[in-house]
Amino acid sequence: MMVQHGVLWRATPILLFILLLFHNLATSHGESDSNVLLKFKASLENTAALANWTVSKPPCNGWKGVLCYRGNVWGLQLENMGLHGVIDVETLAKLPTLRSVSFKNNDFKGSLPNLTRHSALKTVFLSNNKFSGEIPDNAFYGMRSLKKLHLANNKFSGTIPTTLATVPRLVELALEDNEFEGEIPNFQQKGLIKFNVSNNRLAGRIPQGLSRLHASSFSGNKELCGEPLESCPANYEESWQRRFPETTIGVIAILVGAALITLLGVCIFLVCRKKRYQQQLGGSPELNQMERSTGIASPEGGKPSVRQLTFLKEETEKFDMQELLKSSAEILGSSVFGSTYKAGLKGKKMTVKRYKHMNQVSKEDFNEHMRRLGRINHHNVHPILAFYYKKEEKLFVADFVHNHSLAARLHGNQSLEWRTRLKIVKGVAKGLLYLHHELPSLTPAHGHLKASNVLLDSDFNPLLTDYGLIPILNKDHAEHNMVAYKSPEYKETAKLTKKTDVWCFGHLILEILTGRPSVIDQQPDADLATWLDTSGSGVSVFDQDMAATGNMMKLLKIGLSCCQANLKRRPEIKEVVEMVEEIKDKEFDDDFDSSYASERGMRSSRGLSQDFKPINL
Missing domain, CATH: 3.30.200.20 (Phosphorylase Kinase; domain 1)
Known part of the structure; x- marks a missing residue:
């Protein structure tokens, strides 16, 4: 009986894994592409041009503006249709193979849609609409697949989001004819070949990485300088005069003068107070x-x-x-x-x-x-x-620690190969097991395990930090901010367990494999299956910086088993370490193709609808 239960326990995460990776094979059990697109259509207004979007035929059989490849929806080209309303990116994220969207030359208004809800998008064209307002600085955080972004001829204002400068695969960026202001972020992507910020209100020096571009990319911004435009003034006063008219300088001078007077008064007060305190102490601190x-x-x-x-x-x-x-x-x-x-x-x-x-x-x-x-x-x-x-x-x-955190490595411009990622996972698992042995009365022993709390030494060995804080942190602050308190068991019972660290570790494994910011930080109330599905089907769930190997699939299964909401199904940390240690660090696995095929065969021979339940975070 115990053996049977062991087999069942191991089968469940495998079945869950298959559903997540081969979403296109499971549409009969889930929401079809046609239902998703019709739900998306309902969020739009003036949809007369989409009259042939009906349930009578599948989307890839002639739906206007729907682009398909091998029976899967990979693009939406809804241009020049007079559309307006809401671009529901969250609904589009249910199309795992969708990679390109174009809503150019329509009548959309309001703020920029939250594109991070479908971070696997490669091309986004929203030019020639009526979008407006400031774009949050983190609007493109984690969009590692984004290659082309066109936002030209709208009414966007504020500064250009700095996260755009961290998108590693960006090759085209069109921001012309808006109302952007401030300095241009330090774009350094070598593959960036088309870049246009003309006719905005930008100021300052053009970053060195963009100086190779044509001057027309920056025209219509009177306060920009540096190559390929005119050189910036050498004298600071000249630059100041160029940027601000005399009336503005006068107002600023008055404000600065008032601030200095106020600051002087505060300093006098503090000095007097300090002297009195020093007299009491008999010391003179520096x-x-x-x-x-x-x-x-x-x-x-x-x-x-x-x-x-x-x-x-x-x-x-x-x-x-x-x-x-x-x-x-x-x-x-x-x-x-x-x-x-x-x-x-x-x-x-x-x-x-x-x-x-x-x-x-x-x-x-x-x-x-x-x-x-x-x-x-x-x-x-x-x-x-x-x-x-x-x-x-x-x-x-x-x-x-000189190599900074795992989060900085995963979500910066520097890639990590498969061997290094597996090495990090194994090291984190060993460190976590050690903490559980050394702090047996602390539940959980770490409590705040996430990528930013894993440091990397010069050899990429992981070092756990911010461990053991639960007993000394204020309870209300810990509940709002520590990862452990976002676990399913705490939401249901208001209690933490030793397996809570295992749940955190499972999400860390998924973040390491996918290269995407953790669902805990990005979408704390999201469904894990939906979050993974936005990466696409098949092996595309993995970070594109890694070469595909069957061993990556094995590690993904372990991560998913750790994330299970059911505590009885979730493994102990000792079991997790043993499973992780069995995984080899080969770059390429000869068993990958056979593993892929066997998983597909298992999926087709056994129904998953009864075995799979979404993991709610």
Whole structure:
């Protein structure tokens, strides 16, 4: 009986996996392309041109504007039809093979549709409509497949989204004849061959990566300068005069003068207050370099002492708070928990994390918990070297990791090969298992596992960070922001389990394989199947930077099994490590074709409608 249950347990994620990868074979059990397109049509207005969109024949049999390939809908060319209403991208995302949409020369209004809802799109043409308003800076985050974007001749305003400059495969960008302002982001895509921002309100120097383009790409922007246009003024005052008329300068001068007077008054007040405080302390604290560059205030306002930093590792070279605050520093980033800084200290670089939401824990309990974390010693867990306690905020000090985070690697312009990704998955699994052994009373041991909390050393070995925070974080803040509290079990029972970390790890595996931002961050209430389906059917679910291999399919099955909402079906972390360790790191797998064929055969011989239930996050 136990064997039968084991077979059933292993079969369920396989069946789920097949449904996700071969969506085109399962349309008889799900929503057909015709139903999806008719639902999309219902969101539009003035649809007389789409009169032949009916259920009497399939979309690939003559529906106007529908482009197909081998029986699958891959494009919509709905141009010059007088359409308006809403472009429902979320409904279009249910067409897994859709890669191109064109709504040029229509009458659409309002803000830009949320294209990230169908991040597998390759070409998007929305020129010659009446779209308006500012485009959010993250509007193109995660759209790694996007090659052509045309938004010309609309009324878009604000700055050009910087995420456009991070789209790796972009080859065409048409933003002319809008109302964009500010500077042009630093586009560096080598494949960008068609680029047009003419007739906007852009200003500043043209980025070096775009200087190779023709001057007509930038015409009609009076405040732009640099190649291929005229050189920028060498004198700052000349540039200032060129950008602002005299009346504007006068107004700004008045405002700046008033601000300086106000600032002077505040400074006098603070200096007087500081002198009185120094007289009470009998000391004279220095304004240090870290305070100026990062804003980390000297603790308690007085002169720091060695005892203010508590060191957790005996072998760590000791330094005091004053040395730390005097060190050269730069901010690395901010999160919902606080800020992170890089500090240069005694010939080495350190990371200083500043937390602001730990004031509901007593000093004794906090110190005891930090000593438990200080005993952590594993090559896949980033150790905390020292900490500082203050009721309002806490500082964690650790070694600086030069290769940055997994999130930066996955979603930046640098690719990761399959072997490296598998190596990272195995290392994370081992680090997670170690935390569960060393922190047995902590449920879950990590609680905030995601790509930005996995650092990569120079050899791409993963290091887990931000682990063990649940007992010391304020409960209300943790519930709103930590990954563990987004799990199905917490939503249903308001309780966390040791398998909650397994659920987080499953989503991390999917993010590593697909190269797409996690559904937990992007669409916390989305259905996992829908999120994966937007990547397409077949092997296209995987990141295109990796060569296809059957071993990738094996890892995807493991990730899906970890994501199951049913706790009884979800494996233990020890089982996950064993399954992951069995996967080989071969770049190409001879079994890939046979694996692909056998999965298709299993899918066709057994119905999935009764076995598959969407995983609601």
